[in-house]
Amino acid sequence: MTRPRDRRRVTRQAPAGLPDAALLGRRPTAAIVGGGIAGLTAATGLAERGVSVTVFEREDHLGGRVGGWPERLPDGTAVTMSRGFHAFFRQYYNLRALLARTDPRLDRLTPLTDYPLMDAHGRIDTFAGLPRTPPWNAVAFAWRSPTFTRKDLLHLSGREALPLATVSVPEIYHRLDRTDAATFLEAINFPPAAKHLAFEVFSRSFFADPRELSAAELATMFHLYFLGSSEGLVFDVPTEPFPQALWDPLASYLTGRRVDLRTGTAVTGLGRTLEGFTLEAGGRTEHFDGVVLACDVAGLREIVAASPEIGTEAWRADIGGLRTAPPFLVRRLWLDRPVEPHRSPFLGTGSIPPLDNISLLDRYEGEARRWAARTGGSVVELHAYAASTDDSSGLEKALESRLHEIYPETRNARVVGDITLWREDCPLFGVGDFARRPTVETPDPALALAGDGIRIDLPVALMERAAATGWTAANSLLGHWGLAGHPIRSVPNHGRIRLLNRLATSMPG
Helix, strand or coil: CCCCCCCCCEEECCCCCECCHHHHCCCCEEEEECCEHHHHHHHHHHHCCCCEEEEEECCCCCEHHHCEEEEECCCCCEEEEECCCCCEECCCHHHHHHHCCCCCCCCCEEEECCCCEECCCCCEECCCCCCCCCCHHHHHHHHHCCCCCHHHHHHCCHHHHHHHHCCCCCHHHHHHCCCEHHHHHHHCCCCHHHHHHHHHHHHHHHCCCCCCEEHHHHHHHHHHHHHCCCCCCCEEEECCCHHHHHHHHHHHHHHCCCCEEEECCCEEEEEECCCCEEEEECCEEEEECEEEECCCHHHHHHHHHCCCCCCCHHHHHHHHCCCECCCEEEEEEEECCCCCCCCCCEEEEEEECCEEEEEEHHHCCHHHHHHHHHHCCEEEEEEECCCCCCCHHHHHHHHHHHHHHHCHHHCCCCEEEEEEEEECCCECCECCCHHHCCECECCCCCEEECCCCCECCCCCCHHHHHHHHHHHHHHHHHHHCCECCCCEEECCCCCCCHHHHHHHHHCCC
16 A cells, blocks of 8 residues: 655544443434545544444445446447546545545555546647646646646646635635636636646546536646645556445445445435434335434435425535536447557546546456456546536447547457446536535534535645545434444645645735
């Protein structure tokens, strides 16, 4: 395992309390609605303190948007399908703490040493070999980049660009949340030739068009991955499909702590009683002392709308106002021949629409590697984010056409098997949404929220936000019952350069 290297990372100590629920005389019962990263993290945090936990997941598998499920190729070969590539960055401290419960050295993760990005002219930006410490990582990147040059660095508008180097949460949202990401980049004179860097690495990671994404989210992403952390942009990926590498071991860990994992079971509503909650699921009504709602946006809206007894009118309205990002498409191809050996396992292509990236699974995932070794083929995955069309069939063809342009050796390959996913369930971090975004804590101390769409005032995003809100939701219920919580970690919640921080503080607005 590569251990955290940033000595400035921040630890928020675990809240104090009793070490185990057995000391209360009666173990509290908790329902976790949603078996993704946020829900599994909350379940882990509660079960480790002796709470009796039941997890309800409407799908037949755990892991949420990082889950996987069995499929078969036309020849009958069993394979594992998922929603595609995810990067496990070194600064994902809270997610990695969860995974370490079953893999202390994180041996089931393997590093990818680069994150190359191709622009529309075929130029490649790379993050390999950069210094890890800001601001030298940015200086070195500009020194060697073919699209973001030293001259561009000097031409940035210092005053307008200052928020990128002085991020703190929630202050950055008060300043930038009413500006969209594209407008913000124009205001700071971000070079047009290099906009693919900001959009591919940061904006489109949220499955959103830059004109729809809050500039505060863009700035927070810059801080988390580049300007606020010395962990670097190198990341890890699982050595096997998500279920085998991550969630099957965690499921065993949780059942060993008497957690009841119920997949294929949708929750349809909650009721509030003097003693706790009633929960409707699978045609049954059950009673719990506390609840964590760790659903996707649509699921959370549906449950709250069907549960008029929980929360306040204003809180329920905020939940109802949550939005999802545009749809995205994942297409995985099993080809009868290999891709050229010099190709990177991952290539960002967001400036070559509609394709956003190409992943070569047989370069890093064991199941795909074994299939490729046995057949002489390759496993290629194509992503299209923030789709602007409802024609998924046409989008599939356009993705494959782009693949053939970028990797010509695939042009004459025969497709042995293919699976396509079309989804629209990621949260949208829209312009001006932050003020109404629901937090982990709710009007009811026995009810908490968790997920990557839930507000938490820390510099986190994506999978790490899901994990951070999961630990925090567990801590909220544990504190309600007088039980000890769990530590929360993050990159520093301020800029790394003191002079710039002082300058930002002295500036109006």
